[in-house]
Amino acid sequence: MYLLNGRAMSSDLSQWVRTRARELGFSKVGIARAEPLGIETERLEWWLHNRFHAYMKWMEEKKEARKNPQYLLPSVKSIVCVALNYYTEPQESAHINNRVKISRYAWGADYHGVVKKKLRTLLTEIQTRVPECQGRICVDSAPIMEKVWAQRSGIGWIGKNTLVLTREYGSWVFLGILLLSVELEYDVPMSNYCGTCRRCLEACPTQALVNEYVLDASRCIAYFTIEFQGEIPRELATQFTPWVYGCDICQEVCPWNKKFAKSTTEPSFLPNHTLINLSFCDIYSWTEEDYRKCCNKSPIKRIGYKQFIRNVTAIGQLKNKNT
Ligand code: SF4
Ligand code: SF4
Known part of the structure; x- marks a missing residue:
């Protein structure tokens, strides 16, 4: 059934990818057409020009790759974006004085390995179905604008705090990207639901959210x-x-x-x-x-x-x- 470039393949394979990603434990999955970015790259240039990236020189050096996913996989046609919920309730002992605070994303296992392993399984299984399919996995390891692709693939929107927010889990999600060389059916980009809220800007203790x-x-x-x-x-x-x-x-x-x-239902994030x-x-x-x-x-x-x-x-x- 998976005939390369066929419409039937595109529909069936897309559906299979979505179902299988959920079975592997991903909380959300979306698919976007791989194409050079437009307005997003102008925003990136403006941000870099204002030196808001501080000493993260690698953001400047790899900016051309960020603008176009073909730099990472020349044959890329589709971008599968996944989100994995990592939220856990605080379980802090009440009697501890002078407690340090650590960002929630670091409370459990390193997400790079967890997300990569699931995406590797997904890619291997896709290639079993479509041997011609080339793929590349990116989990914070390659210059790609994950948040933009999360928005374009319908996973969530980029909030005023510059993080991706989902309607189902908020922003407590890790993102992963799978570049594929096959055409798939694409999701509708997510709308923005921040509205008139500005709580994140008001709460930031260092005024790092400058606008x-x-x-x-x-x-x-x-x-x-x-x-x-x-x-x-x-x-x-x-x-x-x-x-x-x-x-x-x-x-x-x-x-x-x-x-x-x-x-989260992912045990390694406990x-x-x-x-x-x-x-x-x-x-x-x-x-x-x-x-x-x-x-x-x-x-x-x-x-x-x-x-x-x-x-x-x-x-x-x-x-x-x-x-
Ligand atoms: S706090 Fe308000 S403005 Fe900030 S990301 Fe959340 S909804 Fe958007
Ligand atoms: S310093 Fe401000 S912008 Fe940075 S993570 Fe904290 S609240 Fe968010």
Whole structure:
């Protein structure tokens, strides 16, 4: 039934891809036509021109690839976008003083491996059905505008906090992309449902959301605690506390997240209780081995012991001085 380039194949295969992606555990799946981006690339140029990417030089260097998915797979025709809900309820011990805060996405297993494994299975099974089909998996590993493709494939819209929001799970989703060289049936792009709300802009403690849909990374806690490798500027760090890895404030205040967050069904995202119940004092006494034991499975391991301790020390010391 899967005759390459046939209309019947396109319809059947599209339906099969959607069903199989859900069976593999993805919360949402959408498909967009692969084509060079338009207005989105103008916005990217403007954002880079204003240096809102701070020291993330790789964003400049790979910008041409970001504009056109053919850079990643010359034969690409379709972009399958998946979303995987990772929300879990906080399970914090009430008696802990001086607790550090860690972004929810890092409470469980590193999503890169989890999402990639599922997409690899999906791609292998597609290629079993259509051996001519070429594919490429991207989970934060390639220069592609995931959020734009999530919107174009009907997964969600890009909110004023610059994150993808879904109507079913809010923004607590990981995104994954599968580029395919076959034509499929395409979904309708998602509309924007932020309306007149501005809660994320108002709640950001460092005013990193400089305008609706515009993030200045050089003011963002997530950027400084995850991407940035130098010394955290003191005047900004005073506003970071108690966030030592990432920041969820602009997600926590979002009405879509308050109303639609649901617990994940992916067991590997269940939280590491030790990790989410750490105090500043616990971490001050950590050796590198302690760090490895606690953060081995979490995406926190990606920044390394020294950078994590830099965050905790910089933010914790200022916190203690100010209390
Ligand atoms: S992650 Fe935190 S610092 Fe960054 S924009 Fe959101 S609220 Fe602001
Ligand atoms: S807080 Fe409001 S403006 Fe911000 S992303 Fe959520 S709905 Fe949109």
